[in-house]
Amino acid sequence: ETGVTQTPRHLVMGMTNKKSLKCEQHLGHNAMYWYKQSAKKPLELMFVYNFKEQTENNSVPSRFSPECPNSSHLFLHLHTLQPEDSALYLCASSQEGAGGQRDTQYFGPGTRLTVL
Amino acid sequence: QKEVEQDPGPLSVPEGAIVSLNCTYSNSAFQYFMWYRQYSRKGPELLMYTYSSGNKEDGRFTAQVDKSSKYISLFIRDSQPSDSATYLCAVLRGGYNKLIFGAGTRLAVHP
Numbered sequence: 001e002t003g004v005t006q007t008p009r010h011l012v013m014g015m016t017n018k019k020s021l022k023c024e025q026h027l028g029h030n031a032m033y034w035y036k037q038s039a040k041k042p043l044e045l046m047f048v049y050n051f052k053e054q055t056e057n058n059s060v061p062s063r064f065s066p067e068c069p070n071s072s073h074l075f076l077h078l079h080t081l082q083p084e085d086s087a088l089y090l091c092a093s094s095q096e097g098a099g100g101q102r103d104t105q106y107f108g109p110g111t112r113l114t115v116l
Numbered sequence: 117q118k119e120v121e122q123d124p125g126p127l128s129v130p131e132g133a134i135v136s137l138n139c140t141y142s143n144s145a146f147q148y149f150m151w152y153r154q155y156s157r158k159g160p161e162l163l164m165y166t167y168s169s170g171n172k173e174d175g176r177f178t179a180q181v182d183k184s185s186k187y188i189s190l191f192i193r194d195s196q197p198s199d200s201a202t203y204l205c206a207v208l209r210g211g212y213n214k215l216i217f218g219a220g221t222r223l224a225v226h227p
Contacts (some may be wrong), residue, residue, distance in 0.1 A: 002161065040124055042159075043204070043217040056214070090159050104150075105215060107159030 003027040006091050012114045021076040021111045023091030031096040032074040033105065034066060037088040042064050049074060050096050054081035081115045093104065117142050122206055122218025125196035131227050135192040139218045142186065148208035149181050153189045154220065155201045163203070164190065197223045 013019050025032065029113045034046040048056035049068040063085075065077040074091055092105040122139045129135055137151075147168055152160035162177035166172045166188075172179045180189040188205055205218040 002159065004159070006200050042118075042122075042219045043121065043215075045214060048214070075153060088197070092159075104165065107152075107161065109159050 002106045004093055004106050006069065006089075006111050008111060009109065010112045010114075012116065013078070014116050015081060016018060017081075018077070018079040020078065021089055021091075023074040023076075023108055023115075025074075025079070025091075025093035025094055025106070025108075027106060027115075029093040029106075030071055031094045031097045032068060033077055033092040033094075034074065035090040035107075037090055037091065037110070043090065047076075049050035054080055077115075081113075083115050086113055086115045087104070119143060119216045120205060120211075120218040124219050126222040126224060128224045128226065129195055131197060131225055132226070133195050135190075135195050135199070135223060135225075136188045137190040137192075137203050137205075137221050137223070139223045140160075140186055141188065141216075143207075143209075144186060146207040146209065147181070147199045149188050149198050150208070150215070151179055151188075152204040152217075154204060159212060160204055162173060168177050173197055174220065195223075197225050197227055220226055 005024050007022045031050045036044045044096050047056050047066045052068050067075040068074040088110040088112045094105045103108045120141050132150045149163040152161040153163045165180050169181050169183045176193045177197040202220040202222045204220040206215045
């Protein structure tokens with residue numbers, strides 16, 4: 001295991017539902033990330049949190065709302081999603097500023113989201 | 117033009133073959149290059165990390181960067197069925213450790 005856990009692993013929701021994805025890292029890192037992975041498309045960076053502050057929002061629709069209460073936990077709140085939002089949502093963490101390979105991002109196993 | 121281009125495959129090879137996986141990138145300012153491996157139902161894991169041009173070897177894996185042609189490669193020697201996975205190339209863009217990924221190449225090594 002990489003030290004990054006994600007729950008739930010699978011989620012099916014309707015377009016009117018509200019749900020949340022959870023990520024927890026046990027590596028003592030100071031930066032956390034949300035990525036979206038769709039079939040045959042590159043991983044898309046959604047949000048970056050550095051020392052609990054959001055430093056990047058990659059033009060993500062407002063129906064995705066991140067929350068980072070501390071440096072170990074990251075949430076992605078979902079509401080009124082569309083079927084095209086169905087994808088694998090990956091969380092990652094890294095030690096920002098460590099330099100070189102120590103900046104490596106470690107990924108969780110992902111949450112497979114299906115929007116009906 | 118995409119910042120990182122990667123042929124999605126799939127690539128199917130017999131066990132023991134030498135595998136060559138490739139990516140191109142558009143920005144000559146990129147300095148850090150990575151290869152991630154992603155097994156089915158798992159998140160990507162870092163396989164190789166290279167700074168600037170040259171080769172880096174780790175067991176059966178060799179990462180190669182040619183900055184003059186903006187080309188990055190991963191070679192797998194004596195490929196094994198356990199190497200069957202999707203391989204993602206990535207470059208590090210400056211500012212808050214922002215990784216730009218290729219689409220990933222799916223590799224199948226059959227016995």
